[in-house]
Amino acid sequence: MGVGLPSINLINIMRWSKYFIPTLREVPSEAEAVSHRLMIRSGLIRKLASGAYTYLPLGLRVLQKVQNIIREEMNKQDAIELFMPSMQPVELWHESGRFKDFGEDLITYKDRHNRVIVFGPTHEEVITDLVRNHINSYKQMPVTFYQIQTKFRDEVRPRFGVIRSREFIMKDAYSFDEDWEGLDKSYQKMYEAYENIFKRCGLKAIAVEADSGVMGGDVSHEFMVVSDSGEDLLAHCQSCGYAASLAIAECIDKEPETRAQKPEKELPLKEVDTPGVTTIEKVGHLLKVKPENMVKTLIYAADEGPVAVLIRGDHDANEAKIKKFLKCQKLEMANEDVIKKITGGPMGFSGPSGLKDVKVIADSSIKGMSNFVTGANKKDAHFINTNLDRDFKVSEWADLRVITDKDQCPKCNKNIKIEHAIEMGHVFKLGLKYSKAMKAEFVDESGKLKPIVMGCYGIGVNRIMATAIEIHNDNKGIIWPLAIAPFQVLIIPINYKEESVRKATDAIYEELNKAGIETLLDDRDESAGIKFNDAELIGMPFSIVIGDRGLKKGKLEIKIRATGEILETKKEEIKDKILALLVA
């Protein structure tokens, strides 16, 4: 299948009875997240298998509207649309070095000629291949390409319906520049496009600095929308607006302040029995010491051998920060043998004093501590009253931990909040990663051969749909933002079979059609209650209720989904009133 979704002109009007909107009265047992439930109940999607969904007509319309918004904003920034294959020769992935990086997430198969084909999880390789063959001169840059296309990733755990699926629709863009200044400009343009896109889709996206992960590159920003169904955690400052993903949010541990809390006297180091007790929680319980008065010693295996990392008991080690600090590629917890060699004791009882042949780095928050509990590097034993410098030495200090909600904002010192968020988009300054690996070079003005400077930019299209629902709903159903609502107006005739109602309904339906208003007509032979409830469930911004009761007075009702407001309107003024509402 051509998995892309071409831009189309949406059909303006539709009769419910001739369409396909399978709404559900009851909550499907498989769905837990609000958006997931509502998407199934309102007939937007159906599941085929874990992480693979059918978009039903109403859902498809939303996707198409989102895509059209994306296209408009991308085109506005001079990005050029193209369409690349999902089937990609594995050689490209070896060339870029990402075959290993992606690992099991890559979905591959062998074709009949025994060639290994990758189902594209993203398209840096393909676009770089294209560009290296056709862009050879600085005169052809800057240029940014984009596509809207289905991606495939064998996610470990697909969840929350369409929010994390194995097959998903992504807008991916790639910029090519002759130098870093150029990249900065291209990046900025995409950044602006993204802000506009999310805003137009009714989402308040926060741009946060992020870890580049498997994409590579130095600078990257994620566009996050705060939501309980978010898989990511955000450190977010309510006062100054600072926001960063938990993985990189900076921790401020001011030495003078923390030092001040130090008691005057250092007590003598003492070994205590802690049989079989290894976790911070249990040790703390046994010794009646709070986690913040304990220090855990984590032995990591890094590129250049083992490293001991000291973290306060109530904090979590931040591997992204540790990696960055050590400038290493790989970082994993050391195994039992290595721990024994370095600490002399078994796993679970490691402490900073008496470590051999290992670099000791510590999180800055430890500087202010005294008389704390540590492992004794000996089976079933811990030390109490451990003290810095006296009992052990730290070779380097750094921010190595994960921020908590007890921390302060690194920018304004106010309290920081940890919130769940959904990642809607991610932009990366890739730099030379792919152009070097895959030799995408160009000749600059002075005739020199240089690698192209790249950026890449992704948006989860189906995720915008799910997130919009996640944000805009009530206990009755979805409340679509106007720009991405499947239809702008729903006409609800009460007893459509009755001639006077049908005539009035058909006339208005036709009138709205002529005015170019996207209208769905609920012409089903259902009771008023069912129609009202379904209307609230599928959440069109405006409904027009046409019933005998009002018709006798020459009046109809316009219901506003978001507010529940009912506007009594003269029959003749319906169209103008709706037009006014659409613009407002």
Add this chain to the structure above:
RNA sequence: CGGGGAGUAGCGCAGUUGGCUAGCGCGCUUGCUUCGGGAGCAAGAGGCCGGCGGUUCGAAUCCGCCCUCCCCGACCA
């Protein structure tokens, strides 16, 4: 991959000390009545009880293996 939960009609569920023809609500079909917030009456259709194997006179129910789905974690746009 670790931990937890679940698979019985399109949806939501009951039935599981082994026992009759597998049930209920919603939805669906037909007819009549109804018609401004999930209508009433009547008559229907719809099941390999997730799969395979075992125990047994007899299995939705007991045992074994497998599959699928959901949640938490690890991991990840």
